[in-house]
Amino acid sequence: MFDHWDSFYLLVGGAAGALIGLLFIVATLNKGLDADSALRGASVYMTPIVVHLGLVLTISGLAAAPGLTRQADGLVLALATVVGVISAGRVILHLAVTRLLRAAHWTDVWCYGALPLGAYLALGASTAAIWLRPDWAARGVAVSLLAVLLIAIRNAWDLVTWISAKAPAAPAGETR
Numbered sequence: 001m002f003d004h005w006d007s008f009y010l011l012v013g014g015a016a017g018a019l020i021g022l023l024f025i026v027a028t029l030n031k032g033l034d035a036d037s038a039l040r041g042a043s044v045y046m047t048p049i050v051v052h053l054g055l056v057l058t059i060s061g062l063a064a065a066p067g068l069t070r071q072a073d074g075l076v077l078a079l080a081t082v083v084g085v086i087s088a089g090r091v092i093l094h095l096a097v098t099r100l101l102r103a104a105h106w107t108d109v110w111c112y113g114a115l116p117l118g119a120y121l122a123l124g125a126s127t128a129a130i131w132l133r134p135d136w137a138a139r140g141v142a143v144s145l146l147a148v149l150l151i152a153i154r155n156a157w158d159l160v161t162w163i164s165a166k167a168p169a170a171p172a173g174e175t176r
Helices: 007-028 035-066 070-097 106-128 134-166
Strands: none
Touching: 007 035, 007 134, 035 070, 035 106, 035 134, 070 106, 070 134, 106 134
């Protein structure tokens, strides 16, 4: 199903893997912030970004693996869709319904929850198309993964700029 898509998935998967590594570095920037709010923020904001990038990396690896059956592709893509929908739904629940983080910006529900949910629903539709229109399904999966990657990049940038603005300044003459 993913014949002739090798370059695309190597590029997308490589970008996702590199961004996961960078997010681990970003996680150290919250030094000096209140531990309780940092943990809640990581749970609602950082963890879903890592989940999105991890799913992009996993699906890219699947697409680049030779000789997998259409059923194996469909099973992994369906599982990824379920994980992504649960992750996005959890963010929506925390930000919009329970108001877990009172300082959340109104765009957070849309960018961290609704947009990823839409991308995963598109991935689910592409997964269902594997048995009906495999050529269409391959394109749909590619568009969905690119959307998830771009949303994760946007959200990672938003998170990094927020953390760096909140991190305490080092005293004069001292480096971090």
